Amino acid sequence: MPLFSGVNTTREEHIEEVKNIFSAYLERKQLRKTTERYTILEEIYKRDDHFEAESLFSFFKKKKFNISRATVYNTLELLVSCDLIKKHQFGKNLAQYEKSYGYKQHDHIICVDCKKVVEFCDPRIQNIKSMMADLLNFKITHHTLYMYGVCGSCQKKREIELTKKETEKLLTV
Amino acid sequence: MPLFSGVNTTREEHIEEVKNIFSAYLERKQLRKTTERYTILEEIYKRDDHFEAESLFSFFKKKKFNISRATVYNTLELLVSCDLIKKHQFGKNLAQYEKSYGYKQHDHIICVDCKKVVEFCDPRIQNIKSMMADLLNFKITHHTLYMYGVCGSCQKKREIELTKKETEKLLTV
DNA sequence: ATCCCTGCAAAGGGTTTGCAGACGC
């Protein structure tokens, strides 16, 4: 029985927990606990949606926090390494990120018209993963499944557009 | 029962067929049938693996065909539109393409160490697709499923590397 | 005090664009 949508509904802020996880990670790797790194982590966990590196950068710029692009990218990479965020490439050469602690593993359906992203879970993915790992002798670390299509409201828009064009054609004949 | 690997085993060249499909597409869209477009299509269908735009470009350059980067990218986009090739982004900001006519729909497992790509089919993906389409009211056009992990031989390499490091550690103490 | 991390700006790499000339139609 697949579950779908509403994957990230838990609203409580896991901020303290993820900070601890991050601290442990930094210690283990003997990396420094800088203000910037925690500021970025905090901002990410305040957000609810997918975001881009640039949007974080410009956010801090506007707030006069003065965190450089280099630091943003550096920290994002660290957070991916310690599994506190996930990095996506929904087509396009533009990475999108999302927080991942406390959220169920899930996949994405993307509307090619309005770019809306809907999340869903289906346990069958896990089954496929472990079966393929066995069959092909791979140690699978992670996966990405993106389904692309047209969402309900954009389907309607397309229909309206089509009708409009056909009416125009009739009028010009 | 999932099928796996050896997806692109049909060796006959579908070149004439795909040219016809491409012609029909160009006609329907009122686009021009240029030598460059057919040359690119032909070269793609002679290849057997995933390739990048740049590799096509430099191939033609070496052969003194003088096809520009712009034309390569333009044609690749057309071929994606008429479904004769598929475009992938296996992480990285670098698109990879593969011919798709006459080949079973399939997904990919990528070795994060040696970048080897293995293809596999699992009919359950189709089921998930149509179920999600129904549930979320999406018209799904396509999907990409990439599994990342370490292949058998790279697992061995990693183990050897690990043993080597531990031996070194013992020696220095 | 060390030296990792930061900010800044410039370089990098794949992709896209603008323009003048070429060529399908």
Add this chain to the structure above:
DNA sequence: GCGTCTGCAAACCCTTTGCAGGGAT
């Protein structure tokens, strides 16, 4: 001949890198 497509090169965009100064340990 018209209008699209091409080749060329520069622009573009996201990301990475190099370097000098600053802050964590």
